[in-house]
Amino acid sequence: MSTTEAVPIEAGGPPEVRSSRRWTTAVTSLAAAMMTLDITVVNVALPRIGADLDASLDSLQWIVNAYTLSFAALLLTAGSVSDRIGRRRVFLAGVAVFTAASAVCALAPNTAVLIAARAAQGVGGAMAFGTALALIAGAFEGAPARSRTTAIGLFTAGGAVSAALGPLVGGSIVEWLSWPFLFAVNVPIGLLILAATARKVPESVATDAPANVDYAGAVLAVLALFALNYGLLAGSEKGWTTPDVLTALIGGGILAVAFAAVQWRLGPTAMLDLRLFAIPSFSGAVLLSFAARVFSFGLLPFLTLWLGGMLRLSPFQVGLVLLAQSVALVIAAPVSSLLTKVMSVSKVLALGSAVVGVGMFLAVGIGPHDSWTAVLPMLVLLGAGAGLTLPHLLALAVGVVPASRAGTASGAANSFFPLGTATGVAAFGIVLTNKVDTTMNAATLSRFPLPRGHAAQLRQLVTAGQFDALGAAVPEAARGQVLDLARSAYTGALSTIFLIAGIAGLLAAVASLVLVREKDNFEATQTASSSG
Structure with missing residues (x-):
């Protein structure tokens, strides 16, 4: 078979091997989509959860962050441990924990139980997500590289489409x-994954992986990733000079060292x-994984607040707008595989990053009177x-x-997704x-008939996208002017964000061409270093 011919996902091997490859791809992709x-x-759902459980703002933030932090902290450790004790075993345990925790979330009588269950969901998600790619790599060992890439593409698409469809x-x-x-x-989806994995997916163990678990490394990795992610998430919400944020960021940096x-x-x-990072292509993949989440999930909260808070679209309508991104992604993913037949992977990655950059530039200049259609070209190109x-x-x-480091590589690359977010x-x-703060400074707001000391509160409402609450907090005589100022401030910030992201997209394209090389491999790096 020539390299220019399409390679089916189950290519090569006896029927039972082809079947296990199909099932491995299916269960890991479904797990990625669900998690x-x-x-x-x-x-x-946070407003409805807050009303039903009488939750404070801090509790609502932790309902989101508890999942994110435990998920991010354990990805690297889960992937590495799975190389030693069995990838299917860790994957099954992760799906089981995630499914049980989801049931507790659904039945949670108060926010404390819900937050604890969300943290448990993150643990299960990390165990499953951090080993899924290694399971695919093990199942496709000896298969044509293009068929493995297709399987990983389906796994990645499952997660990416779910992310885009989440609001809808x-x-x-x-x-x-x-x-x-x-x-x-x-719960039913998790049970289906458990049954299919137990019956159809073979165990995958790295036979030449180190026998002993690196407990010191595992503990340090969990603590460092937790602290860094917490510091970044809490800093954006509470301020960068608060004691817990400073402690987390400084402590996380020390733990990482x-x-x-x-x-x-x-x-x-x-x-x-x-030594894996001495492979330019591995370092490039990790760097681009980080950048991909900066562009997508890093932008999503501010874009959603603009659509829902300033434009007053309902959650369902916001989801419909963001659907443009997921549709473009689904269309572009198979095109990406076709392009690798006529150009190198590094050029395809560079093209994709450049498309994202151009999309961001198209949204620069968004104004206070623009509708959601102003970001539609950006969303389409971001998805593409x-x-x-x-x-x-x-x-x-x-x-x-x-092959013995597939779980480790999977966990390392995946760890940079939440860090990028x-x-x-x-x-x-x-x-x-x-x-x-610059647009709505105290001097500017003093021109309006506002109660004394309200400037900081008004700025907080704008950064939170709470334009209805802003209108209610401003006297009627000044309401229209203050809202116009707030809209200008928010869209001006969005325009700057799009500009920064566009420049970063073009830099990522250059990094793709420089770092990603066709013939990189770990053994070649070892040989070069030993001969030197």
Whole structure:
């Protein structure tokens, strides 16, 4: 078979091997879709959850962050441990924990139980997500590279489409059913995944992986990732000078340095073999994975607040607008596979990143009187760019490392997804806050007949996208002018965010061409370093 011919996902091997490949792809893709959906679907339900459970703002934030933080903290450790004790075993345990926690979420009588169950969901999600790619890599060992890339592309598409559909699905369920169904729907899906995995997916163990678990590395990795993600998420909400945020960021940095030192000392027996980063393509895949989440999830909260808060679209309508991104992604993903037949993967990744950058530039200049159609071209190009890049990023990270490190590579690459989200939210949050503070400064607001000392409160309402509450807080005589000022401040911030993201997209395209190379592999790096 020539390299230009299409390679089916089950290509090569006897019937039972082809069947296991199909089932492995199906269950991991379904798990990715289910677990990614839970990251975004809850946001639109927070007002209803708050009303039903009498939850404070801090509690509502933790309902979201508890899942994100536990998920992000355990991805790397779960992937590495699965190489040693069995990837299917860890995957099954993760899906079981996630399913049980989802049932508890649906039945939660108060916010304390819901937050604890959300944290447990994150643990299960990390165990399943962090091992899924390694399961695919093991199932497709010996198969044509293109068939493995297709399988990983389906896995990635499952998560990406779920992320884009989250607001639409969440809005529909909340509007026509009730918020507990957001979690209850995971139970039958989880049971289906468990049954199919137990019966149809073979165990995958790295026979040449180190026998001992790197406990010091595992603990340091969990603590460092938790602290860094917490600092970035909390800083964007509470301010960067609050004691807990500063402690988390400084402590997380120190723990990350300690983790790197331990991993360097242990060398090939470490949980994360740092020699993997000497492979330019692996480093490029990790960097681009980080950038991909900055562009998508990092932007999503501010875009959603503009659509729902300023334009007053319902949750369902917001989901419909964001559907443009997911439709473009679904169309572009198969095109991406076709393009690799006529150009290198590095050029396809560069093209996808450039498309994202151009899309962002098209939204620069958005104004206070623009409707949702002003961001439609950006959403389409953002989805198209994601469709071109995502099918290859994780395949690249797993494909250039030895089979014994597939779980580690999967966990490492996946760990940079939530870090990219947290970094994007934090960085763009700073841009928004600074723009609102500058535009709605005390001197400007003093020109309006406002109660003394209201300036800080009004700015907080704008950065939170609460334009209805802003209108209610301003006397009628000044309401129209203050709202116009607030809209200008918010859209001006969005325009700056799009400009920054556009420049970053073009830089990511350059990084793709420089770092991603066709013949990178771990063994070649070892040989070069030993001969030097």
